[in-house]
Structure formats: structure tokens, C-alpha cells
Amino acid sequence: MKQVVIATKNKGKAKDFEAIFGPLGFEVVTLFDVAPDLDIEETGTTFEENAILKAETVAKLLGKIVIADDSGLQIDALNGEPGVYSARYAGDHDDEANMQKVLKNLEGVKVEERTARFYCALAIAGPNQVTTTVFGTCEGVILTEKRGTNGFGYDPIFFVPQLNKAMAELTPAEKGAISHRGNAIRLLADQLPTWVSEVE
Numbered sequence: 001m002k003q004v005v006i007a008t009k010n011k012g013k014a015k016d017f018e019a020i021f022g023p024l025g026f027e028v029v030t031l032f033d034v035a036p037d038l039d040i041e042e043t044g045t046t047f048e049e050n051a052i053l054k055a056e057t058v059a060k061l062l063g064k065i066v067i068a069d070d071s072g073l074q075i076d077a078l079n080g081e082p083g084v085y086s087a088r089y090a091g092d093h094d095d096e097a098n099m100q101k102v103l104k105n106l107e108g109v110k111v112e113e114r115t116a117r118f119y120c121a122l123a124i125a126g127p128n129q130v131t132t133t134v135f136g137t138c139e140g141v142i143l144t145e146k147r148g149t150n151g152f153g154y155d156p157i158f159f160v161p162q163l164n165k166a167m168a169e170l171t172p173a174e175k176g177a178i179s180h181r182g183n184a185i186r187l188l189a190d191q192l193p194t195w196v197s198e199v200e
């Protein structure tokens with residue numbers, strides 16, 4: 001099976017990638033498999049910058065084609081926060097603290113003003129390739145309390161109107177069909193066979 005390296009240490013993201021790349025015939029490999037001690041400081045100010053930084057760092061290190069994902073939640077009533085700082089909004093990768101901070105900051109905000117979107121930038125980089133980026137979004141509404149136990153991050157407080165469910169109430173396949181990450185991966189997947197064959 002062809003492998004695709006994802007420069008991530010987020011197990012929730014890795015599952016999202018597996019749900020989409022698996023059926024396309026690719027095995028997903030993460031930093032836990034190829035560079036467990038590597039910590040990349042995300043110094044970019046945009047999702048795109050951070051995705052490129054992560055993909056190019058790992059592509060250079062491994063001499064392989066690598067995909068990186070930088071993503072987050074943009075809440076309109078909070079001027080786009082937590083944005084690129086989504087993973088470390090209240091505590092570093094503390095999903096519960098991050099959600100509680102969002103809920104607190106939105107206290108008293110009416111449902112029609114709780115609009116938000118997930119944004120995902122994917123970068124694909126290789127030792128001899130020009131790095132390419134693609135983007136995906138998913139529109140939703142921030143709930144007043146958590147619903148569902150699937151997914152990761154802010155999924156329990158992100159309501160998806162088109163499915164009338166919270167993101168955390170969706171199966172991995174259902175999430176992949178409508179999510180920011182799924183939408184971006186599908187754009188990338190169109191190009192992936194060419195990229196993969198270049199290194200084989």
C-alpha cells in the first residue's frame with residue numbers, strides 16, 4: 001500500500017486523514033512513526049504559513065513528500081478568534097479548557113450571532129518539488145453546551161446546520177464528507193497520485 005506522510009502529532013487529525021485516504025488506497029503515517037522527537041514551533045501568523053513550515057521541515061528531514069495541516073476555528077463574534085491559536089487558546093492542546101473559554105466568551109451571545117467556521121490549510125512539500133497549498137472550510141454555529149463524543153478539539157461545540165448535528169455526533173466518514181479537512185484533502189487527493197509516483 002502506498003504511504004502518505006502527514007507532518008502531525010494530533011491523533012484526531014490523523015484519524016480524519018485515515019477516514020479519507022484509507023478508501024483512496026493510502027496508508028497514513030504520522031510524526032509519531034517517522035520523527036517522534038521532532039517539535040516544530042509554529043511561528044507563522046496564518047494557517048498557510050504554518051502548514052508550509054511543517055510540511056517543508058519534515059520533507060527536508062525525511063527526503064520524502066510530506067503533507068501538513070494547519071487548521072482552526074474562526075468565530076465571527078470573537079473577531080475570528082481563536083484562529084491560528086486554536087490549539088493553544090486556553091491551554092496547550094487542552095481541548096476541554098479551550099472549549100470552556102469559547103463558551104465563556106460567547107455567554108449571552110444570541111444563536112444567530114454565534115456563526116463560525118473551521119478552516120484548514122494543507123501544504124504538500126517534497127525535496128525537489130515546489131510546495132503547493134489547498135484550503136477547505138466548514139460553516140457552523142457554536143452551541144451553548146457540548147454534544148457528542150467523536151472527533152477532537154472543538155467538535156462537541158460546533159453545530160453543523162446542514163446535518164442538524166454537532167461535529168462530535170458525526171462518524172469519521174460523515175465528518176470527512178463535509179469537514180474543512182475533508183474538503184481540502186479532496187482537492188489535494190486529485191493531485192496526490194502524481195506526487196506519490198514522483199518519489200517511487
Ligand SMILES: O=c1[nH]c(=O)c2ncn([C@@H]3O[C@H](COP(=O)(O)OP(=O)(O)OP(=O)(O)O)[C@@H](O)[C@H]3O)c2[nH]1
Pocket residue numbers: 007008009010013042069070071072073086087088093098118151152153154155156158179181
Ligand atoms: O473541533 C475541531 N475539529 C477539527 O476538525 C479541527 N481542526 C482543527 N481544530 C482546532 O485547531 C487546532 C489545530 O492546530 P494545529 O493545526 O496547529 O494542529 P495541532 O497542533 O493540533 O497538531 P499538528 O498537526 O500541528 O501537530 C486543533 O488542535 C483544534 O483545536 C479542530 N477542532
Ligand SMILES: [Mg+2]
Pocket residue numbers: 042087
Ligand atoms: Mg500545531
